Amino acid sequence: MLNFLAFLFALTLLVSVHEWGHYRVAVGFGVKVLRFSIGLGRPIWRWRQANPDLQELRGTEVTVGWLPLGGYVLMLDEANGPVSPEQSHQAFNRQPLWARACIVAAGPVANLLLAVMLLATAAWWGQEEPAPLLSTPLAQSPAEHAGLLGGEKVLAAGAIRDLSTSDDLASLPLKPVTSFVQLQALAAETLRDEQDWVLEVQDSLRPNASPRRVRLSMAPSPTPISAGSAERVAPLDQWGLGAPRAEAVVNRVEPGGPAAQAGVLPGDRVRKIQGQSVPDAQFLRQAIRQSLVSGVAQPLNLEVVRNQQVLELQVQAVMVEQAGQKIGRIGVAVGSTPSLEWVSHDPLESVFLGAQKTYALTALTLRTLADLVTGQGSLDQLGGPLAIADQAGRSAHLGLAAYLGFLGFLSISLGVLNLLPLPMLDGGHLMYYLWELLTGQPVSSDWVNGLQKVGLMLLVFLMVTALVNDGIRLLR
Numbered sequence: 001m002l003n004f005l006a007f008l009f010a011l012t013l014l015v016s017v018h019e020w021g022h023y024r025v026a027v028g029f030g031v032k033v034l035r036f037s038i039g040l041g042r043p044i045w046r047w048r049q050a051n052p053d054l055q056e057l058r059g060t061e062v063t064v065g066w067l068p069l070g071g072y073v074l075m076l077d078e079a080n081g082p083v084s085p086e087q088s089h090q091a092f093n094r095q096p097l098w099a100r101a102c103i104v105a106a107g108p109v110a111n112l113l114l115a116v117m118l119l120a121t122a123a124w125w126g127q128e129e130p131a132p133l134l135s136t137p138l139a140q141s142p143a144e145h146a147g148l149l150g151g152e153k154v155l156a157a158g159a160i161r162d163l164s165t166s167d168d169l170a171s172l173p174l175k176p177v178t179s180f181v182q183l184q185a186l187a188a189e190t191l192r193d194e195q196d197w198v199l200e201v202q203d204s205l206r207p208n209a210s211p212r213r214v215r216l217s218m219a220p221s222p223t224p225i226s227a228g229s230a231e232r233v234a235p236l237d238q239w240g241l242g243a244p245r246a247e248a249v250v251n252r253v254e255p256g257g258p259a260a261q262a263g264v265l266p267g268d269r270v271r272k273i274q275g276q277s278v279p280d281a282q283f284l285r286q287a288i289r290q291s292l293v294s295g296v297a298q299p300l301n302l303e304v305v306r307n308q309q310v311l312e313l314q315v316q317a318v319m320v321e322q323a324g325q326k327i328g329r330i331g332v333a334v335g336s337t338p339s340l341e342w343v344s345h346d347p348l349e350s351v352f353l354g355a356q357k358t359y360a361l362t363a364l365t366l367r368t369l370a371d372l373v374t375g376q377g378s379l380d381q382l383g384g385p386l387a388i389a390d391q392a393g394r395s396a397h398l399g400l401a402a403y404l405g406f407l408g409f410l411s412i413s414l415g416v417l418n419l420l421p422l423p424m425l426d427g428g429h430l431m432y433y434l435w436e437l438l439t440g441q442p443v444s445s446d447w448v449n450g451l452q453k454v455g456l457m458l459l460v461f462l463m464v465t466a467l468v469n470d471g472i473r474l475l476r
Contacts, residue, residue, distance in 0.1 A: 003393030006403065007385070008068060010392050012038060014111065014411050015071040018418070021110025022073045022103060029099045032059065032090035035074040039065030069385070075103075079445075097433055104429045111415030112358060118408035120354025126344025127401035129179035133204055133245040133339055135282035139290070141240020142197075142216040150279055151245065152201035155211055157186050159195035169213040174200055179343045180244040185360070188235040191218065197239065216240075244338040248284040250304075257331020262315040264332060265306065272303035281335035291317045291328035300330065354408075361409055365416045384466030386474060423448075423455025 016038050023036050037043070043063035065071070075092040076083060083091050092100065136150035137143035156174035177183050190197045197216040203209045216239055236242060248270040253260050270278050273287045291298050297317040304311050317328040345353060372379065383391075388410065395406035418426040428451070432443045443451075 002396055003389045006392035006396040007389035010388070010407055010410055011068050013407065014114070014414050015039075015068070017110050017114045017411070018107040018414060019071045019073050021106035021108075024110075025106035026073065026075055026092070026103045029095055029103065030090060031092050031095060031103065032076040032087065033073055034059070034076060035061045035063060035072075037063045037065055037074070038071045039063075039068045040070045040072075041065045041067040097436060101430060101433045104426050104433070105419075107426055108415040108418045111411045111418075112362070115358045115361070115408040115411040115415070116351070116354045118354070118404045118411065119357045120350040122401040122404035122408065123345045123353045123357075124347055124350035125401045125404070126342055127399060128340040129181050129343045130244040130338040131341045132177050132180045132183045134201070135242050135245045135280045136286070138237065138240040138242055138282075139286060142218055142238075143240035146199075146214040146216045148199075148201070148214060148241075150283070151203060151205050153204045154183055154199050154201055156200040157183065158198050159190045159193060160198055160215070169198055169215060172198055172213075174198065174213075179341065180338070182343075183241075184234075184236055185356070187239055187241070188360075191235050191238060194218075242282045243335065246281045246338045247336040248278045248281045248334055249336040250332050250334050251336070252333040254331030258315050258318055259330045259332045262302075262313050262330075263311075264302070264304070264313060264315065264330075268304040268306050268311075270302055270304050270334070271310070272301075274301055284334055288317065288330055289327040292319060292326060295319070295326060297328050300328075358408070358412060361412045362416060365413055369416070369420070379465050380469060382462065382466040382469055384463065384470040386470035387466070390473075422458060423451040424459055425455065428455055 045064040132154040158174035297319040
């Protein structure tokens with residue numbers, strides 16, 4: 001029930017804000033709005049503003065459709081039927097080109113502004129986030145070369161470009177770091193600006209030790225093996241920091257895999273591998289990935305703790321190719337829940353963080369769409385109503401901040417999707433206006449009708465694909 005209610009509220013909010021963007025700007029330009037509808041299909045509720053004090057709403061019918069998967073704003077337009085001469089100045093098609101473009105773009109822009117508000121509210125409200133505790137650095141990475149060992153807590157971070165000696169690090173102004181999520185954002189920012197990175201860290205295992213500063217230099221070197229499975233290496237992986245520090249606890253065993261055949265069970269804590277002590281999950285993942293000798297996977301001796309008993313297990317690793325590299329694999333997922341800390345921000349900083357995260361998620365959404373178009377991504381990534389409802393329910397269970405973050409991401413997705421240059425979408429109409437701007441002539445009605453049919457077929461294809469993916473996930 002919570003999934004359905006969270007899903008219904010999400011769609012109602014996002015569609016209402018999107019259509020309100022179109023409506024508000026249309027009214028501002030003096031266009032007469034005939035109907036403002038939330039939901040599609042036959043209206044189940046109607047209301048018409050009769051208050052003469054609210055001039056902008058007089059004559060506008062507000063409806064709620066039975067299918068909550070969209071909405072629309074119906075404006076006075078000579079393309080839809082005859083318009084009386086006394087109302088022609090209120091018709092959408094009679095407005096200047098720039099005004100029509102503003103009205104069409106207002107919906108997606110409203111979604112992006114809503115995302116900033118939602119993400120800012122989430123940052124202000126606060127939530128538990130992984131503490132900025134570092135794992136064992138990836139082999140041959142900038143973090144390892146800087147002398148980090150794992151177990152350090154990051155207190156502050158900053159970027160440098162032209163700094164000759166490490167003695168100058170003491171005077172460098174750094175930004176306080178409150179969570180691992182913030183550390184990830186700073187890592188990406190520093191990489192984008194092609195700067196060296198300075199971290200102020202304190203050994204969490206020796207809290208009385210004085211903090212120290214280390215410089216991480218992204219020198220040309222072989223890219224370290226990613227701690228994840230995606231071909232696009234995450235920013236923290238490029239620095240060699242990977243995931244937040246977590247215990248080397250097995251949380252999932254692949255049925256029929258090498259680990260399962262050797263008797264490894266979920267809940268086992270790996271204490272040693274090949275006789276070496278395992279300080280954290282990232283160290284264990286590295287050791288497994290690097291268990292190749294001359295390109296051949298080797299048997300691994302594991303010492304695990306299960307129900308306070310120490311067991312010796314031998315697992316035969318297998319070789320797989322990942323992101324162009326050959327690595328070892330035993331069919332387990334390892335890592336306990338990292339240490340969590342409550343993180344919240346003041347209102348002004350929250351607005352800045354909301355805008356920053358909206359920008360980052362918009363760029364991520366555009367990259368994902370570009371990968372789908374170029375064939376580098378898979379259509380399996382598409383999700384439909386069932387996937388959205390599932391994620392809405394999951395985020396609602398996690399708390400207000402998580403749900404607001406989900407709503408923000410969904411609002412960004414809706415805004416970006418509608419700006420795509422596809423007929424039937426707002427971006428398609430903007431392409432018509434671009435043609436009109438360049439040629440001085442509007443797109444002919446025959447072309448519009450033909451392109452609308454093509455756009456409808458594309459949207460139906462994407463919707464069917466998303467629904468099929470939902471069904472496959474549900475069956476799994």
